[in-house]
Amino acid sequence: MDEIIPAFETTLFDPAFTDACLEIAEAGVDSVVDNPLINSIPFASVLLGVGKTVKNFHDRNLLKQTAQFINAFNCGNISEQKLKKHREKINKNPKKAEEELGRVLILLDRNIELKKSKILGHFYHSYVNENINWDQFCELSDVNEKLFISDIQLLRQISNKEITQTNQCKMYRVERLNAVGLINTATSSITISDRGGATNKMIEVSELGSLFCQYGIN
Template sequence: MKTPIIEVIKTQNFTDLISDVNEVILDSFLEDGLVKDIPIFGLFFKGKNFVSTIQDKLFYKKMFTFLKELENTSSEDRKKETEKIDKNPNYRTKVGEKLLFIINENNDCEKSKYIGILFKKFINQNLNYDDFIRLSNCINKTNIIDLNNFINDISIETSLQKNSEAYLNTGLITQTYYDSLETTYKTGLRSTQKTGIYYKPSNIGTKIRSFLRTK
């Protein structure tokens, strides 16, 4: 099934269309219910205006935030990488459908920005598609405040010992059990670290920090 979002992404003049729009312009059109009059969003509506509820408006704002991150990608790369997945029989859900699921599931425009950054990494072949899906799912599972702290905290492992409960079911962290007596027995040296459960970023969490950290 073809979806409007993937047709928009593959459009040759995508960069020109998305560059003509900023958040202020989008908010104004959303307020008036005229988002279909913005050329890049007109491709979604085919002459009909479906933006009638607050939920619709929030969805298209998330969509715009996602698409804006693809502004400086080439049409050749966007088409090549998305079609590569769509033609792969191992993936039953097309890229466009998957993107709609992911964007619809997230509850904050900032998450859409992060997902857009990751999709750009995929288009530029700096992130494989499977990991894009994994990272996006973890982002959607995490409160935006906790997510930003996780991404930018330079002392993340120390912080996780104090606030691990915020991340336990997100896929962002992993845990290990440390036994100080066992270490002392094996090494003959007294351990200064206490026995207990310790947390650190998982492989997925490490990738999210690497790709999205801004400082």
């Protein structure tokens, strides 16, 4: 971690590397292998070793996930003052830098879906921009890791009130969103017939779900 954290910090916050990260984020995994931009990016150089190429799938995936995260982080506006303030804070406190950026790298390393790295980048953007605090970032990033990508559209529909009851969607997806704390449910009606009973529930996004939608997927 001694070298990789500072290299990641430089790559993340220095606008000189934004375009290179964007190009890698948009390239196919196979394209990353021979991309000449790789060795110009501090994080990639430290991860792979100067002058080396990306040979294994694990390193290729981590580079793609990291580039996607950085690309998402740079989408939207952060005031120069807040960006400078945050960078100075972690530069002055190596333990804080390792806590923050080390956590991000561990999460990126475990990601398979690029969408999750993009969402994580949006959350970190919101954290640096002081829209959410560190505890909220940690909570949201934990939920993001557990979330099924296929459930994001349903979460969006619930947030937009396009879906308000469980009889409008698949119940198992509702249960998954409820399990990670993104929605609340309440019994709306119970139907009893010769074939058995059925319970319909009202659904709405939770406070955590609202934060997730506002800062992660909207």
